[in-house]
Amino acid sequence: MDARAYIEAHREEFLSSLDEWLRIPSISAEPEHHEDVRASADWLADHLRATGFPTVEVWQTPGLPSVFAEWPAADPDAPTVLVYGHHDVQPVDPVEAWETEPFTPTLRGTSLYARGASDDKGQVLFHALGVRAALAASGADAPPVTIKMLIEGEEESGSVHFPDLMRERRDRLDCDTAVISDTTMWSADVPSMCVGMRGVTDVQIDLHGPDRDLHSGSFGGAVPNPLQAMSDLLSALHDDDNHITVPGFYDGVVEATDEERELIARLPFDEKEWLSTAASAATWGEKGYSTLERVWLRPTAEINGMWGGHIGEGRKTIVPASAHAKVSFRLVPGQDPVKVQQGVQEFVEAHTPAGLRAGTDFSGPGTRACASDLSSPTLKAARSAMEQAFGKEVLFTREGGSGPEADIAEILDAPLVFVAVGLDEDRIHAPNEKVEVPLLLKGAESAAHLWRELAERS
Amino acid sequence: MDARAYIEAHREEFLSSLDEWLRIPSISAEPEHHEDVRASADWLADHLRATGFPTVEVWQTPGLPSVFAEWPAADPDAPTVLVYGHHDVQPVDPVEAWETEPFTPTLRGTSLYARGASDDKGQVLFHALGVRAALAASGADAPPVTIKMLIEGEEESGSVHFPDLMRERRDRLDCDTAVISDTTMWSADVPSMCVGMRGVTDVQIDLHGPDRDLHSGSFGGAVPNPLQAMSDLLSALHDDDNHITVPGFYDGVVEATDEERELIARLPFDEKEWLSTAASAATWGEKGYSTLERVWLRPTAEINGMWGGHIGEGRKTIVPASAHAKVSFRLVPGQDPVKVQQGVQEFVEAHTPAGLRAGTDFSGPGTRACASDLSSPTLKAARSAMEQAFGKEVLFTREGGSGPEADIAEILDAPLVFVAVGLDEDRIHAPNEKVEVPLLLKGAESAAHLWRELAERS
Known part of the structure; x- marks a missing residue:
């Protein structure tokens, strides 16, 4: 029985298991749901045992548990892959905006509605189906590659304990490739693989002037106004071409290859529709790049918030004592967040006029960007696996956002491959989250093909 | 008996009257004190009748009353002067910061402590003493000029009904000169006359972008950030020399004369001390002007407040939906607030990038600046009168702030002369307001000399 036939035959069983798991409200950001997150880990561990994984363990952390599973290949020389996903989910507020209960999974047409359906329980669970399909296709007792699964329980609350967990269990997690199943495709009709995510670092800048707000009649125009x-300072962050002027900002940036830019240009991108999604009236950005390139391939500096002086009703004619801004920088492969922070520090100092005092507060060490090597055999195998499942060419995308994936690549010293079937319209993090069931089944099939391809190419 | 001797002889009587008046808590901004403001008007009316003014009237308004008094000169061809001041006072909070009760006048050394002692009851009352001193000096039954007094009851709460009152009673208020006694001198040792006040207009600028805050990973760097x-926009308000770039902003500006700039330069200005008063670490401002010139003679654009996006704790990586700023412009003689507002409107439109929508909200029509004509006989008479009282050269100052005085000049179509003896250290509007009694007596003497000088020079 080939993989697809196996998957079709087990559709109802798969959906029934997913229904059970989605009923557990494993919201990691809400302490009153922490027991549910633990129950979710136990449910998944049981399910993976039933799937056939010989080793399944719930790994405790100072926070919420991850689930680890391992199924060795029959051939001891076969490569090892590690699948990353997460079993915790986002909060559901505003709950009154849901058309059906967030933790009562409801199938309408091909869409399964529930919190976590797309992000990320559906995408974790298709791997259990995928490995069984691979076994059915090969007729063997063990998968063609050693499969490890590491399914986190705190992804939606900042992954605070996850890097430490990986470092502590580094030996058990050793792998040749990490497969990430927590992102999206271009659309249901245009299958694609994510081949990179931007990193991020952010800062609060404070400028302090006079000790107190001053009367603008007595002092205005004669002392520096924060x-x-x-x-x-913020205006100087970009030059006339909207390049960023922070010293050394672009040092080390790895430019996307012509091949990747060409594949991006082939995506059926409708700028008008994108603008309507953005609820924005015009595009803007760095000269020399398309909108998709600006969001995926280029680093940015974005003012997230700003405040100072009188911000209430009416007027108050003052020179304010201080000014504050929060700025985040999206980073691309090759940029070192620590060096970017040094450049920002330097930039702020250089742009603080005499008489004012500047402070910078970086919220953490920042997150590196990550990108797949498009010429690697692993990436080619994954693309081929998805193309077999979808019966179409698979294009490349990136994510403009940032996640813990760069940590995975760095700590495990393994290249990343993104095999995921979420859609932008799945409304992850919002009311009425859903997932497309046919895409979950294509995900399972992609995984089954991928294990075979990786074994064959190794 | 000369004016000074008369004033010395009546010092105790003057202080006893002032003590009575200061005990009335005439706080116009607090409705529970509105009866006190009415009582204060009645007290003043009685006092001016007792002083000898043949006509004394309490003028009702839709708000709180003003007091009008008139004492015609013996000579029907003598000029008419109108004295402006106010009988309402500021609130007293924080009342616990007062060393003695705000409405229990207390003399410590030469300082009389009470709310309203300097701003403005002490300065109104010295005119009653001054006119009696003028009579004593001349031996006549009527003053050498026709003296009108118009003492407002809502100055500390925005003078909302005062311009209308002046327009309605325009005929009764007809005068050749308006004498303003509601400002300060340089210092007790350096007598000076204020010869101008800046005007003001202010605006709230709103920039609207996307309909909602956007995820900076998905949209950052590709849509305009408000x-x-x-x-x-705000950075473009000033050029590299800190000139203001609003179109037409400097149109019509009447530059100060060399004589005035020279007299300003002769003031014993200690920039270090001024900076410590400003609680600021450095000066800043328009190229080509000294600090005092920047505050007194030059128009400014000051950002009073600004906000938008995420302004709380922690980080939120968004492209904010909107941005807001409050900006006020101090104006100098010759600038038309309405034209400045048109220029600001034009400036905002020109600096709004494609994809954003701008709004401007001016809080009112704005206030014009006012300035005395330094070459006018009236001003020369006033300066000479003060020099006789103080026995010293009188220098010129201006006020960087703004007040209703420009309305007085405009509605009454009369030049303004500021004869006032307050000091910056009188703590008007703050706890422990005080006035220097010797300066109040010099004020009375200045007034007595001024009436004589004006009659002689007419």
Whole structure:
């Protein structure tokens, strides 16, 4: 029985298991649901045992548990892959905006509605189906590659304990490739693979002037105004071509290959529709790049918030004592967050006029970007596996956002491959999250093909 | 008996009257004290009748009353002067910061402590003493000029009904000169006359971008960011020399004369001390002007407040939906607030990038600046009168702030002369307001000399 036939035959069984798991409200950001997150880990461990994984363990952390499973290949020389996903989910507020209960999975047409359906329980669970399909296709007792699964329980609350967990269990997690199943495809009709995510680092900048707000009649125009200085500073962040002027900002940037830019240009991108999704009236950005390239391939500096002086009703004619801004920088492969922070520090100092005092507060060490090597055999295997499942050419995308994936690549010293079937319209993090059941089944099939391809190519 | 001797002889009587008046808590901004403001008007009316003014009237308004008094000169061809001041006072909070009760006048050394002692009851009352001193000096039954007094009851709560009152009673208020006694001198040792006040107009600028905050990973760097655009806009308000770039902003500006700039330069200005008063670490401002010139003679654009996006704890990586700023412009003689507002409107439109929508909200029509004509006989008479009282050269100052005085000049079509003896250290509007009694007596003497000088020079 080939993989696809096996998957079709087990559709109802798969959906019934997913229904059970989705009923567990494993919201990691809400302490009152922490017991549910633990129950979710136990449910998954049981399910993976039933699937046939010889080793299944719930790994405790100072926070919420991850689930680890391992199924060795018959051939001891076969490569090892590690599948990453997460079993915790986002909060459900505003709950009144849900058309059906978030933890009562409901199938309408081909869409399964529930919190976590797409992000990420559906995408974790298709791997259990996929490995059984691979076994059915090969007729063997063990998969063609050693499969490890590491399914986190705190992804939706910042992955605070996850890097430490990986470091502590580094030996058990050793692998040749990490497969990430927590992202999206271009669309249901245009299968694609994510081949990179931007990194991020962010800072709060504070400019302090006079000890107190001053009367603008007595002092205005004769002492430096912190809000004016902050505006000058932030305005200087971009030059006339919207390049970023932070010293050394672009040092080390790995430019996307012509091949990748060409594949991106082939995506059926409708800028008008994108703008309507963005609820924005015009595009903007760095000269020389398309909108998709700006979001995926280029680093950015974005003012996330700004405040100072009188912000209430009416007027108050003052020179404010201080000004504040929060700025985040999306990073691309090759940029070192620590060096970017040093450049920002330098930039702020250089743009602080005499008489003002500047402070910078970086919220953490920042997250590196990550990208797949498009010429690697692993990536080619994954693309081929998806093309077999979908029966179409698979294009490349990236994610403009950032995640813990770069940590996985760095700590495990393994290249990343993104095999995922979420869609932008799945409304992850919002009310009425859903997933497309046919895509979950294609995900399972892609995984089954991938294990075979990786074994054959090794 | 000369004016000074008369004033010395009546010092105790004057202080006893002032003590009575200061005990009335005439706080116009607090409705529970509105009866006190009415009582204060009645007290003053009685006092001016007792002083000898043949006509004394309490003028009702839709708000709180003003007091009008008139004492015609013996000579029907003598000029008419109108004295402006106010009988309402500021609130007293924080009342616990007062060393003695705000409405229990207390003399410590030469300082009389009470709310309203300097701003403005002490300065109104010295005119009653001054006119009696003028009569004593001349031996006549009527003053050498026709003296009108118009003492407002809502100055500390925005003078909302005062312009209308002046327009309605325009005929009764007809005068050749308006004498304003509601400002300060340089210092007790350096007598000076204020010869101008800046005007003001202010605006709230709003920039609207996407309908909602956007995820900076998905949209950052590819749609216009309202906070970035607001920073660019506000940064463009000043050029490299800190001149203001609003179109037509400097149109019509009447430059101060060399004589005035020279007299300003002769003031014993200690920039270090001024900076410590400003609680600021450095000066800043328009190229080509000294600090005092920047505050007194030059128009300014000051950002009073600014906000948008995420302004709480922690980080939120968004492209904010909107950005907001409050900006006020101090104006100098010759600038038309309405034209400045048109220029600001034009400036905002020109600096709003494609994809954003701008709004401007001016809080009112704005206030014109006012300035005395330094070459006018009236001003020369006033300066000479003060020099006789103080026995010293009188220098010129201006006020960087703004008040209803420009309305007085405009509605009454009369030049303004500021004869006032308050000091910056009188703590008007703050706890422990005080006035220097010797200066109040010099004020009375200045007034007595001024009436004589004006009659002689007419």
